[in-house]
């Protein structure tokens with residue numbers, strides 16, 4: 355395999371660079387590439403990280419998975435780009451400085467339309483997409499979530515419609531389930547279809563891999579931003595190696611119990627930005643990451659600047675806390691937490707629910 359300047363060799367770990375655009379200052383913007391190829395043929399796993407430049411535990415996991423002797427251990431190929439966003443990494447910020455848009459929302463989507471020419475970030479995302487869409491049999495995209503967040507995995511819903519039939523979507527969802535279960539961290543389903551496309555999440559790295567290219571792909575949220583969290587780094591490496599075992603890239607069975615943490619509840623959950631404060635003030639949380647919450651439980655008090663309680667913010671759902679929102683200042687309708695809440699909805703859904711009803 356040739357990826358940028360990296361040319362893979364059986365039994366070797368090779369490194370190189372993938373150029374994604376030219377900068378105004380005369381040098382190319384290039385992404386670090388590592389490719390480990392086994393002696394024996396097998397599947398190709400892609401590992402990507404740090405499309406949000408401050409999500410550094412993901413970058414560390416990607417680097418540490420690609421050991422010198424990985425090529426001797428595997429069959430097939432492991433391709434790794436530990437940093438999809440060099441501009442964000444330079445400044446330890448989420449976005450690039452090409453524009454201030456979220457770089458993880460511009461991957462190709464057959465339904466996306468614009469009369470304006472694609473931005474440089476969109477071009478960069480398209481070039482990354484072209485690199486993995488043809489070669490990947492599975493993809494894991496490594497991120498981090500909030501300050502003090504617990505680690506978890508995001509499983510996107512599989513959309514059917516023009517790109518694939520419902521039965522193809524179910525097969526893809528089954529393949530995806532086996533990979534997320536193998537990793538070994540709590541699995542949180544992504545927002546329901548309407549909110550998913552409203553937030554352009556089908557244009558994230560994993561979203562486009564899954565819902566456009568039809569590759570089983572998911573996002574790992576490895577704790578908090580800005581500093582490498584050592585425990586989570588170690589579990590993240592274990593999780594990615596479990597995915598390699600599930601794919602048959604590494605020998606042996608996955609051992610998800612060795613990774614952790616355990617999901618705090620037994621029922622299926624989806625990601626929710628929830629609950630929201632309807633009274634502005636100073637939020638004083640009553641919960642922290644990992645706490646189980648029942649419908650009606652108070653998640654936070656809202657106080658005056660002097661510390662007098664003036665309102666409470668309750669959860670509308672059963673679930674658990676993934677992380678508290680950073681800071682304590684809340685304006686009207688600001689969320690106070692990110693939660694995993696009960697989810698009884700199907701994981702395979704029509705891309706356009708309204709269209710499906712009329713069809």
Ligand SMILES: [Zn+2]
Pocket residue numbers: 406409497498
């Ligand atoms: Zn991220």
